[in-house]
Amino acid sequence: MTGFPDPTYAALAARFERFLPATLERIPPGLLREAVAHVLLGGGKRFRPVLCLAAAGIDPGAPPEDDGREPALFAAAALEWMHTYSLVHDDLPALDDDDWRRGRPTLHKKYGEATAILAGDALHAGALVLAAGAPCGSEQRAGLCALLAGASLAMVQGQMLDTIPLAMKGGTAGDAGPSVEGILEMIDGKTGAMIATSLRMGAVLAGTGNHPGWPAFGRLLGRCFQLRDDLLDVTGSLPELGKTPGKDARQDKSNLVSLTGVGDATAMLDQLRSQAYLVTDTLPGDRAFFRALVAYVVDRTA
Amino acid sequence: MTGFPDPTYAALAARFERFLPATLERIPPGLLREAVAHVLLGGGKRFRPVLCLAAAGIDPGAPPEDDGREPALFAAAALEWMHTYSLVHDDLPALDDDDWRRGRPTLHKKYGEATAILAGDALHAGALVLAAGAPCGSEQRAGLCALLAGASLAMVQGQMLDTIPLAMKGGTAGDAGPSVEGILEMIDGKTGAMIATSLRMGAVLAGTGNHPGWPAFGRLLGRCFQLRDDLLDVTGSLPELGKTPGKDARQDKSNLVSLTGVGDATAMLDQLRSQAYLVTDTLPGDRAFFRALVAYVVDRTA
Numbered sequence: 336m337t338g339f340p341d342p343t344y345a346a347l348a349a350r351f352e353r354f355l356p357a358t359l360e361r362i363p364p365g366l367l368r369e370a371v372a373h374v375l376l377g378g379g380k381r382f383r384p385v386l387c388l389a390a391a392g393i394d395p396g397a398p399p400e401d402d403g404r405e406p407a408l409f410a411a412a413a414l415e416w417m418h419t420y421s422l423v424h425d426d427l428p429a430l431d432d433d434d435w436r437r438g439r440p441t442l443h444k445k446y447g448e449a450t451a452i453l454a455g456d457a458l459h460a461g462a463l464v465l466a467a468g469a470p471c472g473s474e475q476r477a478g479l480c481a482l483l484a485g486a487s488l489a490m491v492q493g494q495m496l497d498t499i500p501l502a503m504k505g506g507t508a509g510d511a512g513p514s515v516e517g518i519l520e521m522i523d524g525k526t527g528a529m530i531a532t533s534l535r536m537g538a539v540l541a542g543t544g545n546h547p548g549w550p551a552f553g554r555l556l557g558r559c560f561q562l563r564d565d566l567l568d569v570t571g572s573l574p575e576l577g578k579t580p581g582k583d584a585r586q587d588k589s590n591l592v593s594l595t596g597v598g599d600a601t602a603m604l605d606q607l608r609s610q611a612y613l614v615t616d617t618l619p620g621d622r623a624f625f626r627a628l629v630a631y632v633v634d635r636t637a
Numbered sequence: 638m639t640g641f642p643d644p645t646y647a648a649l650a651a652r653f654e655r656f657l658p659a660t661l662e663r664i665p666p667g668l669l670r671e672a673v674a675h676v677l678l679g680g681g682k683r684f685r686p687v688l689c690l691a692a693a694g695i696d697p698g699a700p701p702e703d704d705g706r707e708p709a710l711f712a713a714a715a716l717e718w719m720h721t722y723s724l725v726h727d728d729l730p731a732l733d734d735d736d737w738r739r740g741r742p743t744l745h746k747k748y749g750e751a752t753a754i755l756a757g758d759a760l761h762a763g764a765l766v767l768a769a770g771a772p773c774g775s776e777q778r779a780g781l782c783a784l785l786a787g788a789s790l791a792m793v794q795g796q797m798l799d800t801i802p803l804a805m806k807g808g809t810a811g812d813a814g815p816s817v818e819g820i821l822e823m824i825d826g827k828t829g830a831m832i833a834t835s836l837r838m839g840a841v842l843a844g845t846g847n848h849p850g851w852p853a854f855g856r857l858l859g860r861c862f863q864l865r866d867d868l869l870d871v872t873g874s875l876p877e878l879g880k881t882p883g884k885d886a887r888q889d890k891s892n893l894v895s896l897t898g899v900g901d902a903t904a905m906l907d908q909l910r911s912q913a914y915l916v917t918d919t920l921p922g923d924r925a926f927f928r929a930l931v932a933y934v935v936d937r938t939a
Contacts, residue, residue: 361790367797424758429750448731449800452754456726456761457793463765463786467779477769477778484765484782488663491759495669498751 341627346395347388348381354408361461370446370454377437383533384411390537409469410536413462420458435578478539486532493524513589527557543619555611559632562604565590608633643929648697649690650683656710663763672748672756679739685835686713692839711771712838715764722760780841788834795826815891829859845921857913861934864906867892910935
């Protein structure tokens, strides 16, 4: 992970990359698997899987033969499948209409819209198949499914607020327009729920799933992540980001940067960073790593 | 249920209809919930929920205050949410491009394509939220999620075979074209998996989830259901069906009727009916009801 100051991130991400390709076997060989592989194995920060593996406290240096017995890897893969489904559907012409993702053509550009809709649906279903099939006790498997499905539903609500904000509020053209609170609610759904759930799914497997720090930390980390994304959308380039910058402005979408300006948004990001640091001090597990995560999310350039 | 010879069907469907509206509370008030309600509460045979409730052996005459404690109702609602998501996405312009469903405009005709994609995604996620939150033990909850997610994934594979049959097989324009076997494989995925899972989710709650009769009966019932649908697509009308007839022919889609003709398809349906009757004699639970189900599926006119 470029720019990430803690070697644990790279080690966890490497163990995840080793495990991920085998999860494609949930889909029989053919065009559907090929399309899913195109988008799932096309790189990415693997941010949500790493959060899950870190909260689960797994050993990044375990030998490959242990991978099939490690439930946190199933949970991490489930999160990446779910996250990837949301990217595929968000990129569709009827939604964000994007041509580039993770440095490659989006799924509908390469395989057509029908395959992109269905491949997204397959990733969505497969995520739950992976969570429900994790090699652990039924109490944990049921907990993983409940968390993942709940985050998926929250994510759709956030995407809906992002896509059709006035309609969601029952508003009309005469309404006051977007507010900081409204955008934060959208971020909490679209980004924060999955980030909080990534931590909590790992924590469930470590026996710390009910710790109140996880939802708070997840929400703050989600806000930092999205705010940084929105700043990069203004300042970044396609080769750097792997996706088209400047989309929100061209689509007349409001975000915290367009609403408050780069200066105020940067100040808000600093404030969120301080709050997130405070919460890391209450978390179970490797606090230094979670502090490094906050720094990485706030300072990253891609 | 028009034409269904057993009053149990109507009683189970009525208890399900009483329970279903409250499940919408999983989505906050707003356009997303409104769109989901449009398609979820718009009628329908409630075939999969009734299969689930029958296999669970619940009392159709229980008082309303028992509904919130009856896990089979959560499983049945989860199945209807999942089935409805698949209808919404299948109807999209990039897939079957249909304007009518259950006698009402399809979701994208009424609310636009973005909302239809997202409402489908919300139904998909919400289905798993309902299954994971059923009021029963964790072993059963995990089992319900595994079955439902597995059926959802199989359904996408079937839909993919239906939409892009040659591409799925890695075929070219010079290939021999569709076969009866290929179409049966598509039906088993697109229709049979969810029907078998509806029975098995109910059976899990009755403690008979591992009985080998359920997958066999589900597959046969799915084939009967789809073959009857394809015959109705040739002979039915929009007011009768609630959806546009003759779609497959206009879209140059192969099905068993177009491939073998109405006569041979009707003979195949008779044969499948006999096989299904034989399997009902091995099932746990109310065999007379399952026999009546077969008769209804084969003889229905809508």
